[in-house]
Amino acid sequence: MTLIQSQTLRVRCVRMLVGLLVMAGAGTSLAQPVAGWPTKPVRFVNSFPPGGPSDILARAVGEALQKQFNQPFVVENRAGAAGNVGADLVAKSAGDGHTLLWGIDTTHTINPHIYKSMPFRDSDLKPLVILSSSGxxxxxxxxxxxxxxxxxxxxxxxxxxxxxxxxxxxxxxxxxxxxxxxxxxxxxxxxxxxxxxxxxxxxxxxxxxxxxxxxxxxxxxxxxxxxxxxxxxxxxxxxxxxxxxxxxxxxxxxQAEVFYVVMAPASTPEALMNTLAKAIIDVLKGPDLQARLQQLDMAFLGLTGRPAAALLNRLHDQYGRVIRATGMKVD
The missing domain is CATH 3.40.190.10 (Periplasmic binding protein-like II)
Structure with missing residues (x-):
């Protein structure tokens, strides 16, 4: 089997995995909301410049959550190093649910393979929600x-x-x-x-x-x-x-897909992770946000917990093999 044939098979396997993970997560109930969150403005740190799909989605979700929780949800763009700048900021933030990373999977699935060193460790962040995918x-x-x-x-x-x-x-x-x-x-x-x-x-x-x-x-x-x-x-x-x-x-x-991801500092308690994920997913399931996803050419996924981590880990390993074969690196 050639590298490209293998890559095509892996793409198909990823799509099958996503389907299985969505079904597996569909029956999982998230924990009840944690009392006292949010107690102050919530920062959505977007790791890319304004105007891109992840930025637009973050602002739409933030606006809906602000109405629900009566606290500001502010999108802060911290672009640079293919998402590493924003990710590093969140990785070093307190795990209190008030600073979250909005971006795409490549910060975690491609960057570790093409940068000589990363400013943060994979273990410093954990996936909160894989929101959606698009081509x-x-x-x-x-x-x-x-x-x-x-x-x-x-x-x-x-x-x-x-x-x-x-x-x-x-x-x-x-x-x-x-x-x-x-x-x-x-x-x-x-x-x-x-x-x-x-x-x-x-x-x-x-x-x-x-x-x-x-x-x-x-x-x-x-x-x-x-x-x-x-x-x-x-x-x-x-x-x-x-x-x-x-x-x-x-x-x-x-064929290639992009996955839009929300990450939290690794120190965030599991109960709070569940609260945050539920709040975001509930908003995304609403008709306004479903229409916005369609406008952004995104398919809703809503993966959380172990299924989300499994998908990112699988992509990390697959892209690593492709990158090593192509010699792809930071220009």
């Missing part, structure tokens, strides 16, 4: 001369193309390496400080293309400033049902 949209600037996925492959296999990402260790960074090994492309990774500036780099023609979060790309696709070639999710995006998946185009090895 990415492969898009190019109209002046690139690329019009179809076939054009993209033909061009990218014969010449270098600059592709933006939301930063070193981001899903777009991983995807560039997956494409280079799995489809023999010659993509050059150009990191930016978050999804929004990476999208604008495609829009302006500063780079030829990018594989980035769909909500950020789609308005520019509709405006004719970006050409959408494919989505990396297993099924078509509800936001852009006319755009084929990479699997439909004969490139199942380039």
């Amino acid at each position: 990415l949209l492969l898009g190019v600037h109209p002046d690139s001369g690329i019009r179809t996925a076939a054009d993209f492959l033909r061009t990218a296999r014969t010449q270098s193309l600059n592709f933006s990402s939301g930063g070193n260790g981001s899903p777009g960074h991983l995807w560039v390496n997956m494409a280079n090994i799995g489809a023999s492309t010659r993509l050059v990774h150009i990191p930016y400080r978050g999804n929004s500036p990476a999208v604008m780099a495609v829009v302006s023609g500063e780079v030829q293309g990018g594989t980035l979060a769909t909500p950020g790309m789609l308005p520019h696709v509709k405006a004719g400033k970006v050409l959408a070639l494919a989505v990396t999710s297993a099924s078509r995006s509800r936001m852009a049902p006319e755009v084929p998946t990479v699997a439909e185009l004969g490139l199942p090895d380039l």
